[in-house]
Amino acid sequence: MPSWFDILSFDWKSAEDEKGLLESTRKITELITAEVDAGIPANRVVVGGFSQGAVISLLTGLTGERKLGGVVALSGWVPLKSKFKSMASDHARSVPVFWGHGASDPLVPIRLGTASSQFLTTELRLPTAGAESTGAVGLSWNVYQGLEHSASDEELRDLRAWVKKALPAEPSA
Template structure:
């Protein structure tokens, strides 16, 4: 399957031997997070390629059916039924195809970090925990697990020991911090090596978080 996902690419260093695939949130695009790369202040010894895919454009039910970039439809504000599970699976398959193309070109899966913010984080969880090859890490920002009750039976052992960093705003008005914490506790119960960070912010990122993400990336990729 060809991913056919367009993306923005940002290079840190000359000959990248690591890849970060970073998925944006609802209504944003790959351009939204691309400026974070220089903010991470990664050392020159690391050579990393950042890929920021654009989600497909689709109507979003809770936004009166308005067409926008979205990894899946949101049909309800009820968090039990918030994510359109078929849309989640379809987008995860597209991102999987993109990652598999990179592996075919020679990138080691263990040098690939899968990151996502909000809706993008839902896809990062969906794909990363079920991916058949060990990844370098999963970064989940201001997000939640879709259908957490299915994870235990659907997860793949390849990523049982993959490091996961979860970060969330304490005052998040879009995805309550409690949902991020529930994902953390679910992963903890399933014995994943998962870390939790929270910050006095809303549904966004802050400089302290960016610095911690940078340190986490450096440990995974150095």
Template structure:
């Protein structure tokens, strides 16, 4: 089981958000986001921020850092670390199972991530065997798309996805985000796409848009 940072906004939460950080960061990276995102009157939430394993990253001259999978070049989808991606998907499956054991139903679990973390959130969520609340993919792209297409879960048909991307992103070009949006829509997923005048980062406007999306898809009256 991955080590995690956890923040609970109230007693006995029945909704969980598993949020994955980007390359070289750790589970503390998005802790400060919680008070900016959570709105008054929301039910109790548990935010789970796992730490990715430390691994050598080929693109960064083999330097060891926290990452969900290896990167081999600037073209993120040219040669992909499929084994590393699938290992991280399995680790997220274990976190989902733990939330289920704590009494959180799968349809009240949201997978979210930034950059590499967003790629794993997409890969894990689209293949998960039980219906989730949705997927949040920030400044990211869909990895191993052909492999995922062959393993799409019927339970996730029509699963809502929020995609936010910086129009000035030099790390994960916005075109990759737009391509991901098109692929997900082709598979029948309702995607809320938002573009922001920012580089590879997260902004207050994005968190505000995400909070509104969460109210509809994670915290709606049917949940």
């Protein structure tokens, strides 16, 4: 079946399809470059995805040369854990990240999402987003009770509010 990369296991201690991960990241980076070349500032670009798409979004958004407007990860995990920290860009800590994960996800277990989010805050030192913040800053980690490997209306409402913070309306000229 078509996918972003081959999943060998849902465990950080197993081998990963590094070649497939990096190839998919390259393809997304090419799309971002095309948008920037067309006149959209990189800080107005948000990459996001679900499951494997979340993995590629994290890898692209936090290791890429451009500081993006944000990264959205729904039901994903941090890939290439042993290399991710050394691959992270200098601006990774300042890229806002929205992470949503179902507490009952049987495919990407909540423990993997939790460990991944903790990796971002401890190893990459991403700040934790505060609810009182007017803009999207740091990691916004959101767990949805009863949600399996899917998205919910509540998660999508939270994501919409986050996008409005990450990409506020530009003042009219």
